[in-house]
Amino acid sequence: MRTRAPLAADPSPSHWTAVARAVVLLTAAISVLLIAFAWPSVRSSVHDVPIAVAGPATAVGQIGAALDQRLPGGFEITEVADTAAAEQLIRDRQVYGAIDVSSGSPRIITASAAGAAVAQTLQGIAAGLGQATGTSPTVAVRDLVALPADDPRGAGLAAGALPLVMGGLLAGLLLTRLVRGTARQVIGALAFASTSGLAVAAILQFWFGSLGGSYPANSGAIALTIAATSVSILGLASLLGYVGFGLGAVTMMLIGNPLSGTATAPEMLPGWSGELGRLLPPGAGGQLLRSTAFFDGHGATHPVVVLITWLTAGVVLCLAGGLRARRGGSVPSIDHTRTDGL
Template sequence: MATQAPSTADAPPSPWPTVVRAVVLLTAVISVLLTAFAWPSVRSSAHGVPIAVAGPGSAVEQVGAALDQRLPDGFAITEVADTAAAERLIRDREVYGAIDVTSGAPRVLVASAASAAVAQTLQSVATGLGQAPGQAPAQGGGAPPAVRDLVPLPADDPRGAGLAAGALPLVMGGMLAAFLLSRLVRGTARQAAGALAFAVTGGLAVAAILQFWLGSLDGSYAANSGAVALAIAATSLSIIGLESLLGYVGLGLGAVAMMLVGNPLSGVSTAPEMLPGWSGTLGQLMPPGAGGQLLRSTAFFDGHGATSSVVVLVTWLALGAVLCLAGGLRARRVGKHP
């Protein structure tokens, strides 16, 4: 006669040390979550943001000294001879903006599509530079310099909210794809094929929403879709590869890396150079950061500045493929030798 397992109500309560361990674990988890998402925002400031200064050497030195006084180590300055050279660097995504002192009073050149936060910061610190070249810049109270936005954000989304908000769904989409495919589809090759197929359809859908409905993107729809698809594929395939090799541990490691490291350090809502210390550089080496920068390049800069982001994403994609291959070979060996 079969015996019935005791119900939960009949089971003895957990010992108090178990409760204490659970509370300690939850406290650690919430502390990590808060640190991961709040620390980059609270410590956000300009850190070596590349800009250009156009004008004579003496004027460039004075402007650089004034900027360093207002925001120490905030900008990495490239000296150029004229306005055209500064504009070219901005459009090629080599700098975020420029201060032009070639014709008397300083003018500020920005590209809000590259980073609205950097554009606002540059305008703010440039206030008070309204002196003629050869004179010491004003130390406060100067008239704001004229501002020209070379690459503005779309009129339907002038704050860039859609692009910033789209970073999290891209990460979640890649993670969700990895989780569902690893649970619902058997066979590493079929899981990888599903991830790549979803990357294409997801890229088309996300780019269509951002570009045609929300008006957050300009440029080529095909290029924008490709940028989103590459980011999703790099995220999902790398997590699937980890899961195929390490099981649930790999799935957890991939999710933590993308959600708690890659997403908050992506710099999509501001700029990588606005994040504290080394975090901006680290963020650009992960799919969320590289994907966000690639999408900015395709949407607003005709693909300029996209090379490094493409290299990062393709590297993650290749890593995921290698992990999937290793996981598949391991599964076959285990199957042959139980």
């Protein structure tokens, strides 16, 4: 004779205090996300943006006074003698644009590939400069380093910043969970960075038309960015487990991505945030990709140093985590199959 086992009783519902704690935690989380992603955009403005002014000292002084009146503290001016010197500074990525008064009437030289927002700001002050110098109110504007015709607003480059960060985070998580051995995890991250660099650069350059320049150089810039992100997260997770992965995710996603300045320019971000963004992989990677895609590699030294530093630090942390595990140290792991070898 068969007897049916009694159904298990439903667990008693959570106390209302648990519900309240969950609501408070979720509210805090969405508030942090909003602040992280919206604050840089809402508070962005033109301040200390480097530009060149070409022409005689008297005319340069008039332009400087007009700019200070229109946008106080907006520009950091480098005085040059002629048009050629101003254009060279733009191509070397030392300035975002120039105001040329060497021939009398002011002319605006922009570089939308360096930052479309800065180029639009310079175009917006053109009429005011003509009135300030007593010349024609119509001021000629020339884009010296333009964005590609297929993506004149630079939307692909700006939108591509988030997938690069997400790819690095995903690589760090999956490699930690699925691959055993510190050396294999690092090699996997580097291999992923190489293949994804080739794929992402091909999509942005040949399909979307968002990049110019050399495809191998663009692929290398993207690969280095993803490698720096994924290996540094791997290192933190190897040494600190869940805490390390969370720390890496917060650093890259909630701090690095909003402060990258890829959609505008680091100088337009509020306060110190632009300088901080340059020191994190998302910001350094965006600046490096602009250099390889539009400026023949000029201005790439600083972002390359930043990315290599993060990559090296990640490798060191991975080695430290692996050695600690081999010696039997207690490390909070991402999963229950903690690797214990190189």
